[in-house]
Amino acid sequence: MDSLTIPPVDLTLMAPLLVVITWATVLLLVDVFFIPDGRKKLTGYLAIGGLVAAGLVGLPLWGVTGTTFGGMLRLDPFALTLTWVFLLVGILSIAMSLEYLPSQGIEQGEFYPLIMFAVSGMILLAQGTDLIVLFLGIETLSITLYILTGFAYPRLTSEEAAMKYLVLGAFAAGFFVYGIALIFGATGSTRLAEIGAYAASRGLGDLNLTLLLGGAAMVLIAFAFKVALAPFHMWTPDVYEGSPTPVAAFMSVGTKGGALAALVRLLFEGLPTLSEYWLPVLAGLTALTMVVGNLGAIAQTNVKRMLAYSSIGHAGYVMLGVMVAGEQRGPEAFIFYLLVYALSNLGAFAVLIALEHQGENAWRLDDFAGLYQRQPMLAVAMAIFMFSLAGVPPTAGFMAKFYALTAAWEGGLPWLALVGVLTSAVAAFFYLRVIIRMFMTEPEGEPAPTLNRGLTVDIVVTAIGTIAIGLIPAPVFALVERSLVALGGS
Numbered sequence: 001m002d003s004l005t006i007p008p009v010d011l012t013l014m015a016p017l018l019v020v021i022t023w024a025t026v027l028l029l030v031d032v033f034f035i036p037d038g039r040k041k042l043t044g045y046l047a048i049g050g051l052v053a054a055g056l057v058g059l060p061l062w063g064v065t066g067t068t069f070g071g072m073l074r075l076d077p078f079a080l081t082l083t084w085v086f087l088l089v090g091i092l093s094i095a096m097s098l099e100y101l102p103s104q105g106i107e108q109g110e111f112y113p114l115i116m117f118a119v120s121g122m123i124l125l126a127q128g129t130d131l132i133v134l135f136l137g138i139e140t141l142s143i144t145l146y147i148l149t150g151f152a153y154p155r156l157t158s159e160e161a162a163m164k165y166l167v168l169g170a171f172a173a174g175f176f177v178y179g180i181a182l183i184f185g186a187t188g189s190t191r192l193a194e195i196g197a198y199a200a201s202r203g204l205g206d207l208n209l210t211l212l213l214g215g216a217a218m219v220l221i222a223f224a225f226k227v228a229l230a231p232f233h234m235w236t237p238d239v240y241e242g243s244p245t246p247v248a249a250f251m252s253v254g255t256k257g258g259a260l261a262a263l264v265r266l267l268f269e270g271l272p273t274l275s276e277y278w279l280p281v282l283a284g285l286t287a288l289t290m291v292v293g294n295l296g297a298i299a300q301t302n303v304k305r306m307l308a309y310s311s312i313g314h315a316g317y318v319m320l321g322v323m324v325a326g327e328q329r330g331p332e333a334f335i336f337y338l339l340v341y342a343l344s345n346l347g348a349f350a351v352l353i354a355l356e357h358q359g360e361n362a363w364r365l366d367d368f369a370g371l372y373q374r375q376p377m378l379a380v381a382m383a384i385f386m387f388s389l390a391g392v393p394p395t396a397g398f399m400a401k402f403y404a405l406t407a408a409w410e411g412g413l414p415w416l417a418l419v420g421v422l423t424s425a426v427a428a429f430f431y432l433r434v435i436i437r438m439f440m441t442e443p444e445g446e447p448a449p450t451l452n453r454g455l456t457v458d459i460v461v462t463a464i465g466t467i468a469i470g471l472i473p474a475p476v477f478a479l480v481e482r483s484l485v486a487l488g489g490s
Contacts, residue, residue, distance in 0.1 A: 007070030014073055015061065016054040016083050017123045023050030024116035031109035040109040044098045047112035048091050051119065055087045071191060072130040077482070081335055082126040082261050086254065089342050090119040092462065093250035096350045098454040100246055103356070106152050115250065118144040122258035129269065131180045131190040131219070134262045138176065138226065141258055142169050145251055149243040161242025168225065168235045176222035182215030192270035199273045216271055216278065223266075226259035229285045229319070230292040233312045237296075240308035241363075245356060248304065249349030252311040253342045260322050260338070264331065267322070282323050283416055290316035290423040297430045304363045306430060307348060310389060313427060314341055317420060320404040324411025332480050333400075333407035339476070340400035340469060344388040347462030351382045354455050368434055370443025377451070379438040381463045388466045390431035391424050396469035 011018060027050065031043045058080055065076045094115055101107040121141030128134045146169065150162025184190055186208045187198040199212065224232040240248040271278060293313025300306040318341070321333030355367065355378075372379035388397030401424060408417040451459070469476050 008068070010066060010068040012061070013064070013066050013068045013075040014127065016058040016080075016087070017120055017127065019054040019057050020050065020087075020116055020120045020123065023047075023053070024113040024120065027116070028110065028113045031113070035109055040101070040107050040111075041098050043109040044094050044112045047094050047116055050116060051087045051090050051094075055084055058083060067129070071193065072133050073124075073127045074129045075127060078331060078335075079123075079126040079261075081480070082257065082338075083123050085335070085339050085342060086119050086122040086126070086257060089250065089253050089257070089346065090115055092342075092346045092350075092458050093246055093254075095454040096249065096346070096353055096458045097244075097246040099452040100244070100353050100356070104152065104244070106244065108151070111148070111151060114144045114148055118148070118250070118254060122254055122261075125258040125262040128262060129192050129265060131183065131192070131266075131270075134266070135173075135176055135180065137258065137262065138222070139173065141255065142173070142226075145247070145255070148247045148250075149239060151247065152244045155242075157242035158244065159242075161239045164235055165239045172222045172225035172232075175218045175225075179215040179218030179220075179222065182211045182218065184215075186211035186215060192265055195270040196272055199271070213274070213277060216274065217281075219266065220263075220278065220281070223259050223263045224285060226255050227263075227315050227319075228256070228289075228312050229315055230289040230312065233289065233292065233315075236312055237305045237308040240311070241302065241304050245304070245349055245353050248308070249346050252307070252345050252349070253338070256311070256315055256318060257338050257342070260318060260334065264322055264334065279323060282319065283413060286316045286319040286323065287416055287419045289313065289319070290419055294423045294427045294430075297427070300430070301365045302363045303365055303368070303434065304352060306365075306434075307345070307352075310427070310430075311345065313423065314345075314389070316423075317401060317404050320408040320413070320416065320420060323416075324407050324413065329403070329407040329410055332477075333404045335480050336476065337400040337404050340388070340396040340466070343462045343465045343469075344385045344395075344397055347381060347459055347466065348385040348389070350455050350458040350462065351378055351385070354378055354451055354459070365434065365437060368437040369441040371438040373443050375451075378459070381459045382438060383435050384463050384466055386431040386434050388470070390428045392428070394467070394470045396466045396473070399470055399473045 027043060027046055030046070031040070035042050061075060061080055063077065067074045094112055097111065101111060118141050121137050121144065124137035124140060125134060128137055146162055146166045149165050150159050152158035180190060183195060187195045189195055189198065221232065228236045240252065243251065267278065290313055293309050293316060297306050297309035297313065300309060318334060318337050321330050321337060324330035352363070371382070384395060388395035391397045391401040405417045405420050408420065
């Protein structure tokens with residue numbers, strides 16, 4: 001009988017992930033036993049410290065490429081760059097929550113470790129090279145988001161949003177698991193590299209090809225749900241509207257970033273030889289997503305729902321880089337767009353939170369009337385974010401859309417780039433509508449919103465980042481280019 005071989009484990013390759021998980025676990029206990037009620041902001045500050053520490057731990061790993069756990073996890077510049085983006089998203093989301101939670105009467109210390117666990121799921125998706133690991137990453141992210149969505153208990157809209165998300169998320173998880181089973185049945189492996197090698201070198205009989213295509217289709221459906229690609233997007237507006245605003249902000253970036261990072265690995269490591277099957281399908285879904293998201297946003301008078309539909313449209317723009325990730329510009333466009341979208345969208349949600357602090361509902365479009373006269377800083381910042389999301393120069397959003405559309409054009413999808421240009425023109429309408437309300441209408445007597453430290457930092461950092469990247473994109477382009485290696489051969 002052969003002895004059991006234990007695969008080598010190199011924990012240094014997953015150091016940022018281990019720091020986030022360990023810190024979050026310890027922080028749960030510290031919060032329960034040492035941090036009294038009314039001082040839960042201290043838990044938030046400790047959570048931010050943990051995420052910063054995870055980012056610093058990753059600095060010595062720049063340029064390192066290797067696998068661990070028998071090839072189930074890979075650290076490479078692609079995964080490490082995404083890890084830093086996810087950590088930044090977590091830090092900004094926690095910062096905007098520090099005053100929001102007590103102001104809404106829902107301050108609980110568990111909120112901050114849950115954000116950290118969600119970030120760990122995103123990092124796991126970026127590093128995973130095995131379908132089982134990708135499933136674990138998806139579920140780690142999803143389960144924490146189910147809880148966070150319903151965190152505003154006993155607000156009925158929050159509980160309703162959490163229930164919708166849970167039921168539909170469980171349905172999508174079933175597709176993912178059954179898809180993994182079919183892929184394993186066809187290839188005998190769940191490792192992406194082995195799946196790709198099997199399909200390329202051995203060829204596939206009719207039965208195996210059917211199993212593999214069926215499994216791949218089910219896995220892609222699960223990813224489409226997480227990314228909110230049309231027609232799997234219907235949960236997004238209701239869940240975003242009902243969940244606490246910082247959670248909606250975090251979800252709008254986190255779920256897309258983590259799921260799309262895993263999708264890039266799946267498509268170009270596990271299924272590259274089947275691109276003739278999945279590329280037309282994904283291209284159709286991407287075009288539909290850009291159209292549905294932007295047209296749906298036009299009809300909204302609720303700004304939070306408008307940002308939800310906007311996030312659907314932006315999922316389509318990010319997909320332009322994902323589909324051509326086998327080309328040089330594809331993954332670059334994906335990472336760059338994700339970073340820019342994170343800054344712009346988190347900043348816009350931070351402005352919503354600032355308005356909510358004054359007791360305003362702040363989600364109706366009319367609530368932005370005369371905001372420049374009431375709070376000039378908020379109005380200018382919101383205008384920057386709206387211009388960036390619309391893709392207006394000289395903001396970072398313009399450079400991100402230009403990069404994504406160029407990647408699609410050079411990657412052999414010119415018609416899809418054209419759809420992106422046309423839908424971007426449509427999107428400008430509803431973004432500019434918010435700006436017109438803020439600067440060109442009279443206030444209706446609402447009090448001037450006040451900013452706390454966390455929101456001020458969030459808004460200033462995201463606004464400066466949005467403008468700086470738009471004016472001087474070269475350093476960020478260079479960083480993104482250096483962060484990328486051939487996905488299939490790293």
